[in-house]
Amino acid sequence: MSLGFASQDSIPANLRMYQRKLQPENKAKLLGCWGRAMRFLPAVVIIILLLIYLMSFNLSPFQQLNPQxxxxxxxxxxxxxxxxxxxxxxxxxxxxxxxxxxxxxxxxxxxxxxxxxxxxxxxxxxxxxxxxxxxxxxxxxxxxxxxxxxxxxxxxxxxxxxxxxxxxxxxxxxxxxxxxxxxxxxxxxxxxxxxxxxxxxxxxxxxxxxxxxxxxxxxxxxxxxxxxxxxxxxxxxxxxxxxxxxxxxxxxxxxxxxxxxxxxxxxxxxxxxxxxxxxxxxxxxxxxxxxxxxxxxxxxxxxxxxxxxx
CATH class of the missing domain: 1.10.3520.10 (Glycolipid transfer protein)
Structure with a gap:
């Protein structure tokens, strides 16, 4: 019984060929976007670490040793x-x-x-x-x-x-x-x-x-x-x-x-x-x-x- 979705066999041959051609192109585009995003990753990591580092100065080493x-x-x-x-x-x-x-x-x-x-x-x-x-x-x-x-x-x-x-x-x-x-x-x-x-x-x-x-x-x-x-x-x-x-x-x-x-x-x-x-x-x-x-x-x-x- 058909549920309304076209089977692979019912798709024309020329359309199937187009789908196979399109898939590698999409993958290449995704990899390209991922590569561009990865170039910014070091800067993002540095900024996050910097914020963590700056927040660690709530108390100076001296104040920790001498709270009074x-x-x-x-x-x-x-x-x-x-x-x-x-x-x-x-x-x-x-x-x-x-x-x-x-x-x-x-x-x-x-x-x-x-x-x-x-x-x-x-x-x-x-x-x-x-x-x-x-x-x-x-x-x-x-x-x-x-x-x-x-x-x-x-x-x-x-x-x-x-x-x-x-x-x-x-x-x-x-x-x-x-x-x-x-x-x-x-x-x-x-x-x-x-x-x-x-x-x-x-x-x-x-x-x-x-x-x-x-x-x-x-x-x-x-x-x-x-x-x-x-x-x-x-x-x-x-x-x-x-x-x-x-x-x-x-x-x-x-x-x-x-x-x-x-x-x-x-x-x-x-x-x-x-x-x-x-x-x-x-x-x-x-x-x-x-x-x-x-x-x-x-x-x-x-x-x-x-x-x-x-």
Whole structure:
């Protein structure tokens, strides 16, 4: 009994031949569409992983070790960290005022000039003051750089708490910190201080590496022409410095972040910096002061074979 559907035998021969010819063509089209879709798969995976990575920063490593401590209990010299951490200049450019919560080149220069002691050591108090200003630069790059800002903030908090602890006097300078932690065998990655803090030497090494990135970025910024974008400057500085210390995932995340950077004019406006000769002179002096601090720190770490600490 027929149910109303044509059997294969009832279909004319020429139509059957057309069906057989059409099937490979359809398969080829499907494979073509699938191939085009697969080309976008790596980018989709990277974006998903990036979102997962960024969401993992709800609590910094320091906050996990010390839930009772907060940034508001930090040293009075770096009380502006909280204000700078909440800034989101990219999302609210309009109506911005230039006040003490914004980036200040004179404060940056003064802090890093004060870092170097008479015996070529580095004062950690002044070092953290300088980083308070540098963190504002990172914040001005936008929320997409939150993963670097969070890392810097957590490392600063650890150094602050070391300075406030029972062995605070040992954390007056980088040299005194290195001598104390090596003598006490606290640089080993598997050990924590009795107060639950990780090694100050390892912590500061992360800031030291990031310092080189920002020093090169500022150096290029004062020399660049209007045709060079902030994205290009920042990406090139990153590839020459921090990239070699980051995993593939973080490098890809940074690559996406560079694409979202504002124009040079907007970036300088968000930092409350005028693009003129006076600014370039101040940046030049600041870059030189930062470079000197970096080189002294680099030499001390190299002397003790600690530049490649994991």
């Amino acid at each position: 401590e907060s940034i508001h209990q930090s040293h009075h010299k770096i009380k502006l960290i909280a204000a700078s951490a909440t800034m989101n200049p990219v999302d609210r450019i309009s109506g911005q005022r230039c006040d003490n919560n914004n980036f200040q080149i004179p404060q940056l220069l003064a802090a890093f000039q004060a870092c170097v002691t008479k015996d070529e050591d580095i004062s950690l108090e002044s070092y953290l003051e300088g980083w308070t200003e540098l963190q504002k630069i990172i914040n001005a790059l936008g929320t997409v750089f939150g993963f670097i800002s969070e890392e810097v903030n957590s490392k600063m908090e650890i150094i602050i708490q070391h300075r406030k602890g029972v062995h605070g006097k040992e954390y007056a300078t980088i040299k005194s910190m290195i001598d104390y932690e090596l003598k006490s065998d606290l640089v080993n990655n598997s050990r924590l201080h009795s107060d639950g803090l990780v090694s100050g030497c390892r912590t500061l090494l992360r800031l030291h590496r990031a310092l080189q990135w920002l020093q090169l970025f500022l150096d290029k910024l004062r020399y660049d022409s209007q045709s060079n974008s902030i994205s290009d400057i920042c990406a090139d500085s990153y590839q020459r410095t921090l990239a070699k210390h980051h995993s593939w995932l973080i490098q890809k995340a940074a690559g996406f972040a560079f694409l979202a950077l504002p124009s040079r004019a907007k970036f300088l406006h968000m930092l409350c910096v005028q693009d003129n000769k006076d600014t370039r002179v101040k940046l030049w002096n600041s870059v030189n002061a930062i470079e000197r601090v970096y080189n002294i720190t680099q030499h001390m770490y190299a002397q003790h074979g600690m530049l490649e600490l994991p």
